Every structure is written in structure tokens, then in C-alpha cells.
Amino acid sequence: MIVTVASGKGGTGKTTVATSLACAISDSVHLLDCDVEEPNVHIFLHPKIQYQETVYTMVPEVDQERCNGCRKCVDICRFSAITVVGQKLLTFPELCHGCVGCMVVCPENAITEGGREVGKFEIGQRGAIRFGHGLLRIGEAMAPPLIRKVREQIDDKGITIIDAPPGTSCPVITAMRGVDFVLLVTEPTPFGLHDLKLAVEAVIKLGIPCGIVINRSDLGDNGVQDYAQQQGIPVLMEIPFSREIARNYSKGRILAEQSPKWREKFAGLYEKIKICAAC
Ligand code: SF4
Ligand code: SF4
Structure with a gap:
């Protein structure tokens, strides 16, 4: 199972969801950070880097x-x-x-x-999570070759979670192409909805099943919920705004590791993804 966690725009909580999903899955999992312009999964995961290569x-x-x-x-x-x-x-x-x-x-x-040279590629490990990411060279515009290199780590027989770059341009498509499911993280605001629509268009063109996670779900309006219903896209999880979550995020703590409740919720999210991907 390969799941890409994407968002139409930055700052929606995509990395929070990707890292928590990986941590909540009890099997061994690959967590690949394909947001090569601004990789930040390692800041939360603290993997032990075992290998580095120039790409x-x-x-x-x-x-x-x-x-x-x-x-x-x-x-x-x-x-x-x-x-x-x-x-x-x-x-x-x-x-x-x-x-x-x-x-x-x-x-x-x-x-x-x-x-x-387009950048560096690193792999590492933290517990049952095998980690990989790319670091795009400063000033380099060509992210896809580095993303493809990170994607070479995909384990076809195991579980892989990909943290995609934000947006809907070439690098995002490179991170989404050929996966089993795309999880779109958004927020319930007009801006969130606008960018979500663009992301959904891209996912539909690629023919990949998708679901939505609404972050800071109790702020904003019902636009995302209404749109999801119209499009027949399931809302698989809602994360309400919480000062505690925000405080822990700023300290680099993974949400699923903050309490058993969140670990269970993300484990449940993965079960829902498996069902939706099989539909
Ligand atoms: S394709 Fe023609 S113009 Fe281009 S390098 Fe070869 S010989 Fe030169
Ligand atoms: S044809 Fe392809 S490889 Fe050759 S210069 Fe153009 S983009 Fe580069």
C-alpha cells in the first residue's frame, strides 16, 4: 500500500498527518519526504541517517x-x-x-x-520506520529527478507513506503518480477550499482514489464539507484546533505520539484508507 499525503497549499498540516500516520501503523513502514524544497519530516522523526548520496x-x-x-x-x-x-x-x-x-x-x-547536481538523498531509520528524503540544492528548480530518487525507496510489498510537496505542479504529480491512495489535507476556509479543488482535479486526472483530512476543523466554514459531499469524496478525519497540538507541533512533537487517543485515531485513519483504496 502506497499512500501520498498531499495538500493544495502549504501550512495545512500535511506533515503532521504523514508523520502521525506512519507512527500509528503497527507494521514496519517507509516514510518518504518528497517535499524536497522544504523537507521537514526529519525534524519530527529524528531518524538516524545511515546513507547519503548526491543526486x-x-x-x-x-x-x-x-x-x-x-x-x-x-x-x-x-x-x-x-x-x-x-x-x-x-x-x-x-x-x-x-x-x-x-x-x-x-x-x-x-x-x-x-x-x-540537483541535491542530496538520505535514508535512515527510527524504530520500525524506515525514512528517506531529498534535499534540493539551493537555487535548483528541477525537483522531479530528486523526488524520483526518493521514490525508488518505495517498498511495493510493504506500506509506504509519502509526504508530497504542497501545490499541484510537476513535483506534486511526481509524488502522487502510481500510488494507491491520496490523502488530501486541507483547512475549512475559502483558501483551503480553493486549493483543495485544484488538488482534487489533479488526483482525478491521475485516476487515484482520495480522501480528505480537515485540519483545524472547528475554525472556518462548512465549504469543504459541502464540496466533499458533492464530489463524493470521504472526509476521513477531522483534527480540531487545539493550543496543545499547536504547542507540541512547535516543539517538533508528532501528534500520534502525544497521546494514545491520537495514536488510535491515526491507526483508525489507516484502516479507513485501506477500505477506500480497495473500493
Ligand atoms: S543535433 Fe545537429 S546541431 Fe545538435 S549537436 Fe548534433 S549535429 Fe549539432
Ligand atoms: S532535449 Fe532534453 S536533455 Fe536535451 S537539452 Fe532539451 S531537455 Fe535537456
């Missing part, structure tokens, strides 16, 4: 001597990451998505595979 993405390296200026590589590149100016071929590594298209079409074999 690179492919960028073209051009042999100007071989290049005949035919522009086939320029024409195939959808990202304007390669161009010919006069007799010279120029590349823009920051725009390159590493698709290797230019390499494949070059009739002169003038392009070879170079590498650009």
Missing part, C-alpha cells in the same frame, strides 16, 4: 568539433535548453529536464551525457 540529473555536453549545426537537437527540445547561435551550440543546463532527446536525435553523436 545528479542528465545535462547535454556538446563536442563542438563534431556538431554540424543541423539544429535537430534544438527542434526536439521542448524546454529551449539548447540552441545554435552562428556556428556554436549553446546549452542552458538550468532549463534542461534531462530527457536525453537531443542526444538521441543528434546524427553526429556530438552530444554526450553530463551531470548537474
Whole structure:
């Protein structure tokens, strides 16, 4: 079972839910932080890091001597990451998505595979939880290669919880694609509802079953509940606003570890997810 915990916007409590879900599952579980721009699961989990690796993405390296200026590589590149100016071929590594298209079409074999560092990948352990995350290099815009590297840790036979980046752009889709269930964390405000709708659209396009967790559920309005009902999306959990929860969050404490009541609630949430994913 692979569950991605996502949200249409940041600050909704996505990491609170992902970490608590992982802690409440009694079996061994993989908790993967794919929010590579701002990973913070490790701040709550305190895993013992056992392995670190630098992650690179492919960028073209051009042999100007071989290049005949035919522009086939320029024409195939959808990202304007390669161009010919006069007799010279120029590349823009920051725009390159590493698709290797230019390499494949070059009739002169003038392009070879170079590498650009996108960030670091780390794995570790805390009790029964196996942990993995990516740390995007400062200034790097290309998160998907690093997210794909973190996703290589998915255990197809076991349970994996993925903490996705916020929003609905490319990195989020990379974190959601091919999973069994998406848990959307939101808050009951017009902003929360707006971003939830965008996230639901993305999940529907990917054809993945989903459910909703409403955080700070006693603040705001009924818009999220009404929308969920209209769309036939189950609200699987509500977390009311509590100063104690907020205080513990600011101290880096995992909600499911604050009391047996919350551990049970999150264990119950996982049972509901299993039922919904099988529907
Ligand atoms: S496809 Fe090859 S030969 Fe043609 S412009 Fe690009 S690098 Fe040069
Ligand atoms: S690898 Fe793909 S994205 Fe990068 S320059 Fe070549 S064609 Fe463009």
C-alpha cells in the first residue's frame, strides 16, 4: 500500500498527518519526504541517517568539433535548453529536464551525457520506520529527478507513506503518480477550499482514489464539507484546533505520539484508507 499525503497549499498540516500516520501503523513502514524544497519530516522523526548520496540529473555536453549545426537537437527540445547561435551550440543546463532527446536525435553523436547536481538523498531509520528524503540544492528548480530518487525507496510489498510537496505542479504529480491512495489535507476556509479543488482535479486526472483530512476543523466554514459531499469524496478525519497540538507541533512533537487517543485515531485513519483504496 502506497499512500501520498498531499495538500493544495502549504501550512495545512500535511506533515503532521504523514508523520502521525506512519507512527500509528503497527507494521514496519517507509516514510518518504518528497517535499524536497522544504523537507521537514526529519525534524519530527529524528531518524538516524545511515546513507547519503548526491543526486545528479542528465545535462547535454556538446563536442563542438563534431556538431554540424543541423539544429535537430534544438527542434526536439521542448524546454529551449539548447540552441545554435552562428556556428556554436549553446546549452542552458538550468532549463534542461534531462530527457536525453537531443542526444538521441543528434546524427553526429556530438552530444554526450553530463551531470548537474540537483541535491542530496538520505535514508535512515527510527524504530520500525524506515525514512528517506531529498534535499534540493539551493537555487535548483528541477525537483522531479530528486523526488524520483526518493521514490525508488518505495517498498511495493510493504506500506509506504509519502509526504508530497504542497501545490499541484510537476513535483506534486511526481509524488502522487502510481500510488494507491491520496490523502488530501486541507483547512475549512475559502483558501483551503480553493486549493483543495485544484488538488482534487489533479488526483482525478491521475485516476487515484482520495480522501480528505480537515485540519483545524472547528475554525472556518462548512465549504469543504459541502464540496466533499458533492464530489463524493470521504472526509476521513477531522483534527480540531487545539493550543496543545499547536504547542507540541512547535516543539517538533508528532501528534500520534502525544497521546494514545491520537495514536488510535491515526491507526483508525489507516484502516479507513485501506477500505477506500480497495473500493
Ligand atoms: S543535433 Fe548534433 S549535429 Fe545537429 S546541431 Fe545538435 S549537436 Fe549539432
Ligand atoms: S536533455 Fe532534453 S531537455 Fe535537456 S537539452 Fe536535451 S532535449 Fe532539451
